Amino acid sequence: MRIYLLEVEDLASTRCGYSPLHETVRSLRLRGRTRGFPEQRRWAAAWARHYTRLDTELLDALVTPGGHAPAVLTPRPRGCRPGLRDELSLLATAPPDRLPADLRAAYDRDGSPMPPALHRLLRDPYALRGRVVAALGAYWTHCLEPLWWPRARTVLEADLAYRGRRLAELGAEGLFTDLDPGISWADGELRICDGPPGRPVLWERVAGRGLVLMPTLFADRPLAGTSPSGHPTVVYPARGRGAMAESTARTAASPALAGLIGAPRARLLGLLDTPATTTALAQRLGVTPGAVSRHLGALAAAGLLERTRIGRAVLYRRSELGESLASGR
The missing domain is CATH 1.10.10.10 (Winged helix-like DNA-binding domain superfamily/Winged helix DNA-binding domain)
Structure with missing residues (x-):
């Protein structure tokens, strides 16, 4: 469990937003998975033919078998609704050693061996970064942007609109309490049950850094953490994500x-x-x-x-x- 301690000024700077790059990379979890995200299955089947024409050797390696992804590829949004190409532009200028370090960390958490092809690419961080930007851009253009993203964006926008109404009508309690059954709010404490029972409780003061609430289509429970930019973040399952199955x-x-x-x-x-x-x-x-x-x-x-x-x-x-x-x- 993680507990965020929020003062009045922290509530004032809490914001909501989603990341197209986060959703793009997380959608790669549909490859080879036999369970999870049933509402997304027909979309993955629809773009399978286009996917085989892409840099699949790299794309298949960006998410570990257990579903972990490099932090630099699953960013917290800058603003409410950044564009995918803007996020890829930021990725293209990230420190070149960041992506290799995050890939190693993801595979270490997963406990799975890194694919040999990825090992080879890690030797040249600049080339790796450029190839990842190009591969994700092509995946977005050919598989996600034409049909999947308009539906996905509608679900995410609806969630943001709903959160705004909850905040306006009920205040902070209304904003936080129905994010997920694993999230509760009381007396300035935001409690997020983001792991198995028995794990140590982590306390963290937001301390003016700005809390980010981030809906996603690719989570079945809330996840909390602090981004490399220093923003405490709660990623939670988007409301109405079942509409993706329609x-x-x-x-x-x-x-x-x-x-x-x-x-x-x-x-x-x-x-x-x-x-x-x-x-x-x-x-x-x-x-x-x-x-x-x-x-x-x-x-x-x-x-x-x-x-x-x-x-x-x-x-x-x-x-x-x-x-x-x-x-x-």
């Missing part, structure tokens, strides 16, 4: 609701179990964003949807009236 082909809306507001709008209302952007909804329905945007505007004007702007994106979610209609109450 097919783009959805069942039709109820005839009564379709008769009231039209089938396309009824279907959109049904999709918004979790907040989503216009682009994500269009991808799930297989139609143009323009067509979706017109229907969303009509539903919002009728009071069935609420809008929340997150940076340049707009998230739509059902209002109380929309919830009543969607559930048939």
